[in-house]
Amino acid sequence: MRGVEAAVESNLAPVKLNAVLMPETLDELPDFVRLTRDRELHVRFIEWMPVGGCGPRPKGGAVLRDQVVQRLAEFGDLKPEESPGGWGPARYFRLNSHLGTIGFISSVSDHFCSQCNRLRLTADGRLKSCLFSDDEVDVRPALSSRDWEATAQAISSSLGAKSFDRNKVGRQGSRTMSEIGG
Numbered sequence: 001m002r003g004v005e006a007a008v009e010s011n012l013a014p015v016k017l018n019a020v021l022m023p024e025t026l027d028e029l030p031d032f033v034r035l036t037r038d039r040e041l042h043v044r045f046i047e048w049m050p051v052g053g054c055g056p057r058p059k060g061g062a063v064l065r066d067q068v069v070q071r072l073a074e075f076g077d078l079k080p081e082e083s084p085g086g087w088g089p090a091r092y093f094r095l096n097s098h099l100g101t102i103g104f105i106s107s108v109s110d111h112f113c114s115q116c117n118r119l120r121l122t123a124d125g126r127l128k129s130c131l132f133s134d135d136e137v138d139v140r141p142a143l144s145s146r147d148w149e150a151t152a153q154a155i156s157s158s159l160g161a162k163s164f165d166r167n168k169v170g171r172q173g174s175r176t177m178s179e180i181g182g
Contacts, residue, residue: 008039014084016042016103021063026071033075036100042084042092044103049131049177064109072102087117107131119158120180127158128180135161 007015019025019032025045032043045068072078076096083092083103089112090103106112113130120128125140137158142150 004041008041014040014042014086016044016084016086018044018046018105020046020048021065021068022048023063025063026067029068029071030075032102033072033095033098036095036098036102039099040084041100042103043100044090044105046105047108049107062108065104065106066109068104078102089116089118116162119155122175122180124179127154128175129158129162131177131180134175137161 004015004017017032017035019028032045035041036043045065047064048062069078072095078093078095081092081094081101083090084101088105089107090105091110092101092103094101104110116130120131121139122128122136125138125143126136127139128136137154139151139154139158141147142154
């Protein structure tokens, strides 16, 4: 929380806080809601993604967006809200007259493949066009040699490989999230 306070005091904006949805997150909802009441903090709940052998713990252990929305109804009405800034897959809502927002990144329950604009650069220099795919483009040689034309070509190739395939969601790639950079 000291880091969050420092970001707010430094006038960084927007300040977004990500929380991966797990069963215990439901017990912490009042605390997350409280964070958005008097400050322009943007709390974003991310569904636990089955990537690289990790996924919802026991069967039925996943917490999905609709469960959280249902619990948030205890605190008032959620109204759709524009993104506080930046590009990405989160869908935002405002609770009553709170200054901050609550967002959801619902890659499991509400696929956004057709709107995804993300690439991931792995620690070993490969671009992934989708977390759920093993397709990668090796950009390390171009980056190491500072060949910006080859780097741009690698990025273009990776973007061209984006399939916007909702059927990939739920499949487990061979890399773990820590190897991907997530």
